[in-house]
Amino acid sequence: MQILVLGSAAGGGFPQWNCNCRNCAGMRDGSVRTIPRTQSSIAVSANGVDWVLFNASPDILTQIRANPALQPGRGLRDTGIVGVVLIDAQIDHTTGLFMLREGKPLDIWCTPQVHEDLTTGNPVFNVLSHFCTVQWQPVQASSPSPFSIPGAAGLRFTPVPLSSKAPPYSPHRHDPHPGDNIGVLIEDIASGRQVFYAPGFGAMEPHLDEYLGCADCVLLDGTFWTDDEMIRLGLSQKTARDIGHLPQSGTDGMIALLGRYKKPRKVLIHINNTNPILDEDSPERAELTRAGIELAYDGMLIDTGDNT
Template sequence: MRITILGSAAGGGFPQWNCNCRNCAGLRAGTLRAKARTQSSIFIQPDAGGDGLLLNASPDILQQIKATPALQPGRAIRDTAIAAVLLMDGQIDHATGLFMLRERGSPLPLWCTDPVAEDLSTGNPIFRVLQHYCGVDRHRIEPDGSVFEIPGLAPLTFRAIALSSKAAPYSPHRDAPVPGDNIGLIVTDPRSGRTLFYAPGLGEIDPRVAEAMHAADAVMVDGTFWTNDEMQRLGLSRKTAHDIGHLAQSGPGGMVEWLGKLPASTRRLLIHINNTNPILDADSPERAALDRAGIAVCEDGMTLDL
């Protein structure tokens, strides 16, 4: 299977439109060795050149389609390589791009858990709005690790597990989480036996998540913040990374430590990187620490073949 990184930033992208932190200001001024990034989303194809699955529909989806010819194969006067969309959560930076797909000639095949479907029918009623356009052909995901398939994407198989993170601010589950608010996805190509574990929003690594990470050939996980108090120290928020559902990379029990426990052959990648995170600076000591640990920082346009 081929995995294409369409967007690798957290909500707001990089640089963020209203932010003048060291990273955003430095990128605009050309004084920071870094690359601009759109909001996180990936595209998975059973084979390069075929139809695939869009994982999360960010507000930047039109820019991402324009930058990725594989998503627009041009086989007919109206065409797309997006066979289906799967949502990892109901966050605004992962779901509002659905509005940009409204010109479909048939209901949009969309896979999500019940809590996400609830949030996108009530607090942020995207599904209800889309009924006035193409409509939504919604399929339920059970976050219990059971295997499911998606039409048009054979022979890939999928399993979802519930994660500890945060539901969207407009969700009734924001401070009372339920299984399925956020999921991690295990994607397997039975031809090669190789597996991807994908979790762009991850607040805690419990035994089930640790098991999925150890079993995967590639692990693409939450790279939002370097430190737990990153936003507080910059005066941008009163909340910690943990408060908003993300496990920081550094420190005891951080993402870097967890990734260091994986088999040496595992490909380790960070995605959903906040504009304040120093790892965006290619010359930073934090990026050097990741390089020494064998951890890659996702960039828009990267591809990974498994």
């Protein structure tokens, strides 16, 4: 099984177009050793030919051009993407669907909560009905059960509800439901290898222990280093946890949490432009390295058959 990181940044990408924080300004003038990143998305394949797209970021066309495997060119109109899984209804995970409007009907797997958000508060699906149309495939997070995707032979997917908030435009923004945000356990049926993908991991919950402990690789929320990161910079009045992200630092942060688990390869994805771990020479990045935690980057290929 191959996991291709199409984009590794949080909403806005890196550097963010209107941001002059230390990271963004340093990226532009070369004073910070780092690399640019597009907005978070991955693609998964069992055979390297047929790919399931997880989220469709606003940068999806750039990501497809940068990854030829997604455009095999077998016909006049063609794509390697056989289906789309949405983990939530956030703008940075769904706006890219508009860029796929020229193709065949989009087969999209998402929860009823995400479907509601994308047909009401932010009616992406309604707009697409005038173009390629959407073929919605319901995913039930309240009672998780595995599902398969036609065309993606050899893969099995299990939705896992995560504590979070629906987007600001959601009809139930202040009334959370299981299914507003999910993680997904991705399994290679032949090898038994498992990857747990949860870029919106907001808090540890008892039911998540088995997924973190048994997976061969985890791709988890890397948005913020500290809980008050945006507040200290004067960019927001909300903490990381307020907006559904578990920060890396602190006794109850992501680094401490992942330290409990020995088996999985540990990778952070969905990294905000303000996070000091983007600076490859920062003490925060060194702390991640000491903890055995990697940082996802655009174009990163994770092969679950590769033990290195």
